[in-house]
Amino acid sequence: MPHVRLTDLNAPGGIGANCLLLQLGKANIVIDAGLHPKMAGYEALPRLERIRDLPIDLIIVTHCHLDHLGALPVLARDHPDTPIILSRDSQYLYKRLLQNSCQVMERQRAEGLAGAVPLYGFADITQCARQVVPVVPGNSRLFETASGERFSFTLFPSGHIPGAVGLLLEYRQRRIFHTGDVSFTDTPMLDGARFPPGKVDTLILETTRGTTERGPGTNRESESRRLLQYLRRTLKGGGSVLIPVFALGRMQELLTTLRHASAGGMLPDCPVYVSGLGLDLLNGFERIAKDNRALRVRRRFLRELGARKLPQGHHPGSEGPAIYLLSSGMLIENTPSYKAAAALLRTRENTICFVGYCDPDTPGGKLLAAEPESTFLFEARDQHVPVRAAIERFDLSSHADREELRDFALACEPRVVVLSHGDPEARAWFRSELEEPLGKGFVLDPPPLKTVEV
Ligand SMILES: [Zn+2]
Ligand SMILES: [Zn+2]
Structure with missing residues (x-):
């Protein structure tokens, strides 16, 4: 041979x-x-x-x-x-x-x-x-x-x-x-x-x-529905939601999910903020979708959802309920999601929704392991923050x-x-x-x- x-x-x-x-x-x-x-x-x-x-x-x-x-x-x-x-x-x-x-x-x-x-x-x-x-x-x-x-x-x-x-x-x-x-x-x-x-x-x-092992009776679709339930509950309760996402793939997938939920009246009206790299890649996705019908995300979803780029100096949670769709997915130090987590974690009404894999050594992995009411150290900011927001995990691998x-x-x-x-x-x-x-x-x-x- x-x-x-x-x-x-x-x-x-x-x-x-x-x-x-x-x-x-x-x-x-x-x-x-x-x-x-x-x-x-x-x-x-x-x-x-x-x-x-x-x-x-x-x-x-x-x-x-x-x-x-x-x-x-x-x-x-x-x-x-x-x-x-x-x-x-x-x-x-x-x-x-x-x-x-x-x-x-x-x-x-x-x-x-x-x-x-x-x-x-x-x-x-x-x-x-x-x-x-x-x-x-x-x-x-x-x-x-x-x-x-x-x-x-x-x-x-x-x-x-x-x-x-x-x-x-x-x-x-x-x-x-x-x-x-x-x-x-x-x-x-x-x-x-x-x-x-x-x-x-x-x-x-x-x-x-x-x-x-996937939870019994659950699949990707049921996890997606559960995520939307958490979003609605948090927003109606006056809180904000952070979804840390990878900029390539997951961000645009969540954008699609939110846009469809919003179009179907399944999402309360609120500002949606996204971070820069995911937006740039959305331009590439738009180009791909011209030749490939297997991809169904469009740049217009941003407008239809009322989503916009996270402004410089914006303080998450300061303007009432909002959704933050920010990279990185594992809350790597000094990324937009890391900074937003530091701002949102101290308030009981907020929710942080992890939707993908988090290595246990990353800040995201450590936050998932943190006890409610304990104190979490955002090392890169030298900031101790009480864990009061709900932290949830969804299997959208x-x-x-x-x-x-x-x-x-x-x-x-x-x-x-x-x-x-x-x-x-x-x-x-x-x-x-x-x-x-x-x-x-x-x-x-x-x-x-x-x-x-x-
Ligand atoms: Zn990969
Ligand atoms: Zn890989």
Whole structure:
């Protein structure tokens, strides 16, 4: 059988600086080049020095979250002649995300964060753009390397965020499918994954929610209804609501939900404030929606909802009931959501609604663990605030439930499953679920930096 080898270049393992070297015979393909969200400077990079002297034939980026995209300018600088494959939709998003990443790195250095250095600048993003080749999902492309290796690749929408794709590689009778980050559920904003039918030889499977069990009888839709109930109750009681959101995907999804609720008379009239990056990305979404009917958010939703950009110097909660739809999703220090939480937490009538994953080490994760009536320290502001607002959590994840992913994996009838994109405990759940039907030795969890043959 021809050699197919994998090397995970994300040194700490788990979910972090996603970057996978896939070798099909003599062809070298890099899938994703992310930055580790909990690290700064060189530490946050995948181990790109391992492949610096290797001729890379193709770089493929599955989607524009920074844990998949954030190191791309560094990789592109090392391999300036290698084509970078993005989905047609991602081409309208990646530059804005990388520019924001530059600004964050500059700010971290200015704040004196340990190890923080700008890893790239705007000129590097321009260089990336020269290498980018946008590809329409569903169309298969044949590729021949300088070393004479031939394979084809096809992108498929993965439903995780706009532009996100899974990846099918066909190489000498072998079908290798990489799910990327995936959601199978249609939401009001975006269709779920549309993956190819048929058997797969090697399945590279994301495992993010391996330790997360959904509450009995609940689903994404019921969670969305519950969120709207909390919003109505809080606003009618004279309080304000903060929803911390990721700027890419979640912000626009919530905007869509609120707009539909408002149009249906299910939301009391009140000001809605949103933060800047999410608004900029909405312009990209508007462009995407012109060619892609799977995406159903429009810039006019802002006007229809009466939503506007959070003004400089605005003090959340000072003007009566309002909804704050602000990034970041995990209340990272000094972001708009962090500042708004510091202002809203002390008042009993307010509610803070978390709608996505919060790492336990982030301020969002710590606030979720805080006892009512205790005091919460906003470290970056050196501010102690009593915990009086209600803090609620809603499961609106943009990752598939673990059972859905397991069932998808089994339906592919793979010879081998390679576990990726999950913490060790999450991978362990998938291993135990898949090993019995597939057989021991056919579920691989390759250690970081170790090359394995599949
Ligand atoms: Zn993602
Ligand atoms: Zn991810």
